[in-house]
Amino acid sequence: MLDAFDRAREQSRIHEVETYHGLVAESEFRKWLESFLPARYGVTAGYVISPGIKASEKAPHYDVIIYDKLDSPILWIEDQAHGNESRAIPVEYVRSVLEVKSTFSSETVKDAAEHLGDLSPLMAGLDDPNERYKLHLPSSFCCGMVFFNVKRSLSLCMAGLMRLTSCIQYRGFMGGIILRAEKRGTCFRQDFPLSI
């Protein structure tokens, strides 16, 4: 995962807007999840669709949606760049939403938190198990964040953590993971503590 990310980051340096490595990060993380999770879970980028949200409202796009592959219909499929697909999943079959970011920082945590916040109307209630037309995310729903890198700076880490506390308001928020701390492309425990 990290090797593919590093290669993409090198390639994206010549791009006018460096977004390619972010797309690769999302794609690689989805691939890893797909290979790791039990077979009943599907992993896709895409949309969470609820009949409780007006059709006139724009549906936010999420980097990683984990859904019940055995039971869920796919409402539609969109082709994306680099051979990726986005799928639209009915809300009751969504098990988790993860936001993937290249770098952990105050700004990226804020962006990820705001994006997860777009799910707030779908987290606001719980549907009765016997409800035929479900409007909300299921009770076991969880959400979190994945970061590929963090710059080796204690103050940057602290700023990101302070932002992250606001996510306590989200149902099933499980925190997240930073895959590595960056120091010339590697991270080893003996480098701790972090320097400012």
Place this chain on the structure above:
Amino acid sequence: MQKSAEPASGRISLYQSKTPIAHPIDPTSGKELILASLLMADSVMIAENLHYGSQLMWSDIVFSQFAFDLIAMMQGTYRSGFLSSFCGMGRAEDF
């Protein structure tokens, strides 16, 4: 500090406290920290006697922990303070 070549990941999680926690680690101290692999941000009061904050723990086992916690949460079996699985918690030579 003992040298190690184990790559580490950082697990971000929320902590809960009955009392406020402020400046648990002083980022300006510049000294070796006893809890070098754990960073805690100041807590925020949610209600009386209920404060939340976020923390970041660096270790070579937290990636596995995150992965199995994710499965446990989706399956509704997650329990805070308990390992969701022993898989990935140690190396083969530990057994």
